[in-house]
Amino acid sequence: MAIIRESIDVDRRPEEVYQYVLDAPRMPEWQLSAVSAERLDEGPVGIGTQVRVSRHIGRRVMPLTMEVTEYDPPHSWTMRGIDGPIRARVHGEVEPYDEGRRSHVTIDIDFEGHGLGKVLVPLVVRPQVRKELPRNEQLLKDRLEHTGE
Template sequence: MSDFRESIDIDCRPEDAWAYITEFSHLPEWQESAVSTEQLDAEPVGVGSRLRITRHIGRRDIPMTMQLTEYEPPRVWGMQGIDGPVRGHVHGEITPLDEGRRSRVTIEVGFDGKGIGKALVPLVVRPQIRKELPRNEQHLKDRLEHPVP
């Protein structure tokens, strides 16, 4: 179950959106809470691959390990948190528009709390993501429509 769902239309091909979004080292460029990323498994990326993402949540930087649960280039990806007090689950889709010249990116995000995370999710995480997710999609749109050389 997702807590949040946002979509945005982007003037770039679905393949280009996919390449940028699933190159996880780019996460800190377009996601406000992402501080750093580290791929934990050797290439190639696919279902089962793990990624450590450090996020700034509230007043702390919290590392969390995410595992890819869906990976269907260039259309669908999904991740599930497998450790830490806050475990996110993400489902993303890229839908071609205008005969593949543009893309609609839809991201769904939900959270489960373990231990102290049970308090953090409703008090800190959900309010932060409610504000952040639409801004993240706008950052993604800006990055894809106006790439930095």
Template sequence: MSGFRETIVVDRSPEDVWAYAVDPARLPEWQASAVSAEPLDDGPPHVGSRLRVTRHVGRREVPTTMEYTEYDPPHAWAMQGVDGPVRGRFHGEITPLDEGRRSRVTMELDFEGKGIGKVLVSLVVRSQARRELPVNERMLKRRLEHEGTA
């Protein structure tokens, strides 16, 4: 995946990071553009499960449907957008450090535009993501390490 890639070390176990990072209800707490996220399927998440994620994009709130393409607790998860003119592709990986006391979290993000989405990706979405991804990782780290979350 090309696009954007950020890595951060978190002083929490991979299990703690996983529990927080993949919880749709927590997404708006650590992702700056996320307004809300909700599962669209019953039961536990798995490859093929879908989420409705609403984000601020520019001045608008844009709902998108994301589908898990990988779901391997507590190691990795991946999602891709399945509707709308802008479709994100995300991959997250959690690597244990110090015998599982800390975790390296790597996040990769890219976008594909369909129709008018091609223009939106080049004018708005990529610049917003370039600024937001490192901020999101710092917010994730702060929530997990200093606010007693998970």
């Protein structure tokens, strides 16, 4: 199946957008399905950083562990699921424009199902994410532009 991709322009500098997006405890502020998120390790964010995210998937809340596999601030990042029946691969890019005062944010998401996840990914997860990702990006934009975060 095809990668789910959405983009949005944010009236904030790429450094600010990148820092906010990769701040694990803030994920529930702009990701509708995220119930909670926490770092599983200490120190600066980088390749190998792990985050436990509890998400609404359909009617259930499922904990999933994500690991940073690409970290190129403030330009791009990739995280991949390392456990559970539904394993996401999320790639994000933040491109500067307007002389670096604004950002064009693109997020790509794809999934791999394991066990029960092989059924859940096409029937529940992909349709949910297709609806949610544009709303998440709008929440990201609103949060960064209107709250001064």
